[in-house]
Amino acid sequence: MEKINQLKQYVSEQLSTDTTGHDYTHIQRVADLAKTISKKTEQSDLLIALTASYLHDVIDDKLVDDTNEKQKEVQSKLKELDYTSEQIDEVMDIITHMSYSANLKHHYELTINGQIVQDADRLDAIGAIGVARAMYFGGHFGDAIYDPAQMPRNDMDKSQYREHTTVINHFYEKLFKLPDLMNTSVAKQMADRRSQYMHDFVREFKDEWQGIH
Incomplete structure (x- = not known):
């Protein structure tokens, strides 16, 4: 895994100034989750x-x-680290097609490795960490936390999805949908607990917003 160790340094430098919730700590959590899922997934x-x-x-x-x-820079880095052309092609295929926004109108069929990484990334977007990252991301872009008059959007394309919304609407527009979109049985099980936490959080948030308790 010497290649991975060298890659870590490169990625750490690339994302060292991120303040959107996509920093190196997010990357490390995704990698740890992918490792867990991979060990329990055949092929x-x-x-x-x-x-x-x-x-x-x-x-x-x-x-x-x-x-x-x-x-192009990433491909050059992988060549520098002696990845084969087949390995580079699969990695690039995964990272260019795995995002939620890239699959809004068309579900892209990833390799099993791509499915694992997609699941790991989506797991880090839900649960307690998902709540924290949603608030952090919204704050970075100046989004309102909540506006009861602004309803969640449905059936969006990528450009519409990229238009900012409230943080609470983001749960309905994306985060609540992720557990049902997990590819692997391992990730589906892991998503259950995290999903429940998110739903409980939003329910409590709205009750407190209305002064119910």
Whole structure:
């Protein structure tokens, strides 16, 4: 896993200034979750799963201005670390197609390794950490926490999804949907507890907002 150790340094440098909840600590949690899921999933390749886990936000269009240039940079980095062309192709396929926004209108069929990384990333978007990251992300972009008059949106394309909403609406527009979108049986089980926590949080939030208790 020397390749992974070198990759960690690169990714840490790339995301060192992030204040949106997509920093290196998020990456490390995704990698840890991917490792857990991979070990319990047949026909998975841990090297590919970990590599894609570490790189998935480096090329994210929420975080970089020129995604094409960043993708070329990532490919060059993988070549430098002696990944094969087949490995590089799979990693790039995963990280360019795994996001929630990329699958709003078309469900992209990922490899088993891609499914593992997608599940790991989505697990880190829900539960207690998911609540904290949603608030952190919304605060970074100046979004309102809640507006009862602003209803959650449905059936969005990527450009509509990228338009900012309230933090609480984000739970309905994305986060509550993620548990049902998990690919692996391992992730589905892990999502249950986290999902319950989110629903309890939003229910309590709305009660307190209304002064019920």
